[in-house]
Amino acid sequence: MSVLASLSTADLIKVVQSLDPEARRQLDELLLSGDSPLWVPQPGPQTVAYESEADIIFYGGAAGGGKTDLLLGLCLTTQKHSIIFRRQSVQLTGIEERMSGILGSRTGYNSQDGVWRLPGGRVMELGSVKDVGDWMKYQGRAHDLKAFDEITHFAETQFRALIGWLRSDDPTVRQRVVCAGNPPTEPEGEWVKRFWAPWLEPTHPNPAKPGELRWFVTNEKGEDQEVPGPEPVMVGKDEVRPKSRTFIPSSVNDNLFLLTTGYKSTLQSLPEPLRSKMLNGDFNAGSADPAWQTIPTEWVKEAQARWVKRDTKGEMTALGFDPSRGGIDKSCIARRHSNWFDELVSAPGVVTKDGPTAAAFAVPLVRDAAPICVDSIGIGSSALDFLIGLNLNVFAVNGSESSTAMTKAGNLRFRNRRAEMYWLLREALDPTAPDPIALPPDPELLADLTAVRYKVVTLGNTTAILMRSKDEVREVLGRSPDKGDAVAMTFVTGIPRPARGKKEKSWRDRLLKGRNNKGSAQAA
Incomplete structure (x- = not known):
């Protein structure tokens, strides 16, 4: 098993392809046996993301890297009460279908409530926030995993509000936020680059490596502030524990299942800049502005x-x-x-x-x-x-x-x-x-x-x-x-220009002058 874990996705494909029909049949029986886990991460970036200690993880970049599978796998194996968000409810269908494929049935799923009762007493919810204020539907509801599929589709305020109720009454369960997605295709998703700036902004003064942990707090101005490490820091009069973030890139080359289906060729045929975004996960490839965007x-x-x-x-x-x-x-x-x-x-x-x-x-x-x-x-x-x-x-x-x-x-x-x-x-x-x-x-x-x-x-x-x-x-x-x-x-037209000639006194000088004149009048 340790030898297999060290193999790359391409190596595993070669191993499977080299098996004769009887060996493949035995492999299928082994994987489908009751003793096998419901889901295991693929070697490479998916395993790195699965095992990451970061509080907030962004996994993906390019298309086809097994992003949705990672979210479902966490719900099935490590978390107690999870929720996966998509921006629109219709987009949850793909998640439902994929989970049915993993489990082999829809047993335990209440489609009306969007709640899936999973083996081992685990619970997974599916949620959507089409309008910006829809996050209030989930206000106060505790989950130990807040997962976002296609994070660049969400408004920043939605994301920040929803992760505010990450908590659990079980101290043995890990609490985390995991986001999956591709580079933004519209300007409204650019906030994601700012949130994970050490990994995604090429001009960042202190760039981070894939999978590296960085720690952040919210300062008194309500802005993100990077701090040296996980040790508590003072923000105003309060002691605050920093939250860690990381970004782990993946692509179709890391997905054993899609690499054999020709999906990579589909991505290669896309027009630019979509090709660079989806095939290579390039967050800085140019985006086509909407036709009626005022300022390019x-x-x-x-x-x-x-x-x-x-x-x-x-x-x-x-x-x-x-x-x-x-x-x-x-x-x-x-x-x-x-x-x-x-x-x-x-x-x-x-x-x-x-x-x-x-x-x-x-x-x-x-x-x-x-x-x-x-x-x-x-x-x-x-x-x-x-x-x-x-x-x-x-x-x-x-x-x-x-x-x-x-x-x-x-x-x-x-x-x-x-x-x-x-x-x-x-x-x-x-x-x-x-x-x-x-x-x-x-x-x-x-x-x-x-x-x-x-x-x-x-x-x-x-x-x-x-x-x-x-x-x-x-x-x-x-x-x-x-x-x-x-x-x-x-x-705006009509703005008056500053008076030329003698420089006008500052508001402080005018205020002081008024006080002096008042004092002189009283003295007289």
Whole structure:
């Protein structure tokens, strides 16, 4: 058995193919006998993933590596109460069929509830979360294995919310999250590259090897932060135990069963970039943008590649402020210096829960009396009112307000200000423009800007561009596009420019002057 375990998938195929019919019959009888385990991992990456000690595992990359089988195998052999998620319920059919094939029947399966009672007292559930908020159907339900098939189909907030209830009342059962999937084919799945950045982002400063464990905590800003090891660390006043992650690549070359069926030839015949993604598991192969995507993905990536950190930033020409009030959304600020944007600054919504706290977050970041472009409706209105009360250079942005601007070509109008600001941002990102803008290399910003879609509608006797609403983008991303909106607001027409000549005093100087004048008057 130890000799077989050391063989590669290709070697095992050669061994099986070399057997005569009688030897193959005996092998089948042995594998189907009652003494054989229900499922064993194949040698190679599948075994590495099966035995990995990571808290959160991503297995896959290329197609055909036995991803779904790994999830089912864990449910059958190591876990007590598991759940496997797909984004849509119709996609669970393949999982049902595969489990039936492994067990030889559907005994113990209640298709109405999606619960499978397995041999050995184990339980496996099947779940789906089609809409972003559907994760609440599983709120508070404990499982010792949370498994995600085709992880790039899920919104990041769905994934993070669902794994929050990973727990078990049995201390002998291992608790883990296992994700399976291929590289994203649409920008909405790019968050997966960010979550497993040490393995998937080629520009990561400290890349990780396949199967290597890295440890992470959530810092006070609500962001992932890598830490040196598994030892508890202090986050604010709390001691937190880091969670480990890993990525284990696999391909059809590692799958004994599919390699003999000609599936590899099918993958080889796919057009690019799908071929590179599915055959080689290339997470950085170009994706075809949807036809109505407002800003091409490559334009944003080129703008981020142009970005260079500056010591001398030049005059700040506008500050985009998208405030949030509590919840999972963040308040975000984009600092624009002509055609160059500084690194974006964000904070949890609880930090900007009202007008005064929102203003306290934004004001220290203003330079050169730059206009502060603030969302003037909804939760942004209180921040706007308070900033105006400080006598600052404030410009209210109401995305639903009508627009009088037109595209650079002069052939289309905009249905509202939201369409205007995003289309003008698109024109500023056009690499053929004389001086295209540079954006900081922020993965969330990339996702925000590429999630916006447009359509052409009638507006009176003319045609106009209408953008996907913020709520619709939220449904796609699973969160608010705070960073994208903060950048886009700095492109609305009519933004006043900083006053030339004598530099205006800072808000601190004006506040101090007011106090001094008050003191002088009292003294008189």
